[in-house]
Amino acid sequence: MNLQELRQKLGNLCDQQQAIVDKAVSEGRALTEEEKKQFDNLQAQIDGLNETIKAAEAVQARADKLNEPADKPFRPALDPRIDAGYRQQDKLDDGGFKSLGEFIHAVRFGDPKGRLDNLPRGQGQGGGIEVPDAFKAQIMPWRFKAEWRMDEGASGGFAVPTQFRDDMLMLRPEEAIVRPRATVIPAGDPPDGMITIPAFDQGAKGVFGGVEVYWVGEGEEKPETGAGLREVSLQPHEVAAHTVVTDKLLRNWQAASSFISTLLRSAVVAAEDMAFLRGNGVAKPIGVLNGAGTIAVNRAVAGQITSNDVINMLAKLLPESKQRAVWIANQSALPQIATLQDAAGNYIFIKGDATRGIPDTLLGIPIRFTGKTPALGQKGDLILVDFTYYLIKDGSGPFVAASEHVYFKQNKTVIKVFWNVDGKGWVNEPLTLEDGITKVSPYVVLDVPAA
Structure with a gap:
């Protein structure tokens, strides 16, 4: 469940809690024992979700910092035991190009280095040259992405999407x-x-x-x-x-x-x-x-x-x-x-x-x-x-x-x-x-x- 879904769930729980109170107010009475139990149960879930969301927001903030440009370097001070497990996924193939812009420049103006010759060609009506894996996420990030990841430790494991150029x-x-x-x-x-x-x-x-x-009586034939x-x-x-x-x-x-x-x-x-x-x-x-x-x-x-x-x-x-x-x-x-x-x-x-x-x-x-x-x-x-x-x-x-x-x-x-x-x-x-x-x-x- 991602951060947005956690917040949506929190909002739904708050709405359920509000509905219990609104019903009692509209009927001019106090909460029943059953309603009190439901209210307290919802509050426990809300408190737990608030803690989870707070932790998730901290992780997201750290991920955003890690994505800052090279002229604004940032490396969070992590627990050495956790930091030891912090590693980058294998580098994606860039076809020898420094960026998507250089790749498109080569497609348009030619590539004297011959790098395009090693890339697959489209077989459909449009043809074209397949984008190197390292740059696919720049066009379709929901289909192609790499990530930093942290191995399981005392605090458990989690993934932080960060490896984008x-x-x-x-x-x-x-x-x-x-x-x-x-x-x-x-x-x-x-x-x-x-x-x-x-x-x-x-x-x-x-x-x-x-x-x-079907409900089948004792000794009766079971229907197909x-x-x-x-x-x-x-x-x-x-x-x-x-x-x-x-x-x-x-x-x-x-x-x-x-x-x-x-x-x-x-x-x-x-x-x-x-x-x-x-x-x-x-x-x-x-x-x-x-x-x-x-x-x-x-x-x-x-x-x-x-x-x-x-x-x-x-x-x-x-x-x-x-x-x-x-x-x-x-x-x-x-x-x-x-x-x-x-x-x-x-x-x-x-x-x-x-x-x-x-x-x-x-x-x-x-x-x-x-x-x-x-x-x-x-x-x-x-x-x-x-x-x-x-x-x-x-x-x-x-x-x-x-x-x-x-x-x-x-x-x-x-x-x-x-x-x-x-x-x-x-x-x-x-x-x-x-x-x-x-x-x-x-x-x-x-x-x-x-x-």
């Missing part, structure tokens, strides 16, 4: 919406080959995927049961991002390195999130909005989001997904969502505290605002989803190619990065709960009003 601007996982929360399948061998995994054929058999359970299975196949699709830089900047590859990697990372994050949220499956992933297992809830009033809409969406969420779910809302919906109230006049949107890592919540569930979903009033302006039921299959890449021809007269170069990825929902149709009637799903979207 000084000139790299680290991409925070929070900037990507889907990937940090999804179930990611590594590239494997071959990296771009199709992978097929089983998915339960739910149908009318309920959430247990066709398994029927069987679970139906479907298949979910993922085949990584090639996707490319590009940017244009001046030849003058590119020749100064020491200065261009961070600039180019930052631009490319931003493009990669946006492209993946758009596909995982809204993709139609045509040469790209099938996004949550278009998945076969998604439930669409019709809103009450066109162009609006009401508290009843939100409650109706929550009612369609797979019950066990509530602890992992997140709301994804378009930025244009923020003014309406921020003012939503329940029947008693209580606000159901709670502003978080970014300084403490506590997220904004809607009905107690974290909410993210973005421009990557449809605008207010359209289907998908509000989504409730448990991304652990969304599969991402990584493929080969990244590869880089550079071209002088498009902007030859302007002395500019087009730099393109190629990679391969696919994604789709694991649940292929809404699930029927044990009552045999209620339909739920890990993916719920707000639709336009019913015709």
Whole structure:
């Protein structure tokens, strides 16, 4: 569990504690013995989490210091017994290049040293030259990263992500919406080959995927049961991002390195999130909005989001997904969502505290605002989803190619990065709960009003 998740858990525990007090206050009475016991139990958990978070924040602060540029050296004073176990992971292959900028400079202007001849070439339509391992994390840090680690000692072992080049601007996982929360399948061998995994054929058999359970009397014959299975196949699709830089900047590859990697990372994050949220499956992933297992809830009033809409969406969420779910809302919906109230006049949107890592919540569930979903009033302006039921299959890449021809007269170069990825929902149709009637799903979207 990472630091953000610990803070979210702390916020949830505080909300539960507050709910106990609010109930007693609204009924004009003291806490019952059972409520006192629940309150004290929650307080014990809160105290323990506060200590854990405090320790985790200290570790993070030390990691941030270790990542400071070379002109600001820092080495924490550690216990010698622990410091002895502090070691760097094996150095990644850099292909003979000093930085990502120098590598791209060689791709564009040629490499008299012949280092590019030793690097793999892309086999897809985009071609390109594979980025050396040492620089892959500068483009896709969520897929490729090394780390400092501390061996187990008296205080136990833990990992501190620190081995990223000084000139790299680290991409925070929070900037990507889907990937940090999804179930990611590594590239494997071959990296771009199709992978097929089983998915339960739910149908009318309920959430247990066709398994029927019977109570059997003594001596009675046991019935035969069987679970139906479907298949979910993922085949990584090639996707490319590009940017244009001046030849003058590119020749100064020491200065261009961070600039180019930052631009490319931003493009990669946006492209993946758009596909995982809204993709139609045509040469790209099938996004949550278009998945076969998604439930669409019709809103009450066109162009609006009401508290009843939100409650109706929550009612369609797979019950066990509530602890992992997140709301994804378009930025244009923020003014309406921020003012939503329940029947008693209580606000159901709670502003978080970014300084403490506590997220904004809607009905107690974290909410993210973005421009990557449809605008207010359209289907998908509000989504409730448990991304652990969304599969991402990584493929080969990244590869880089550079071209002088498009902007030859302007002395500019087009730099393109190629990679391969696919994604789709694991649940292929809404699930029927044990009552045999209620339909739920890990993916719920707000639709336009019913015709």
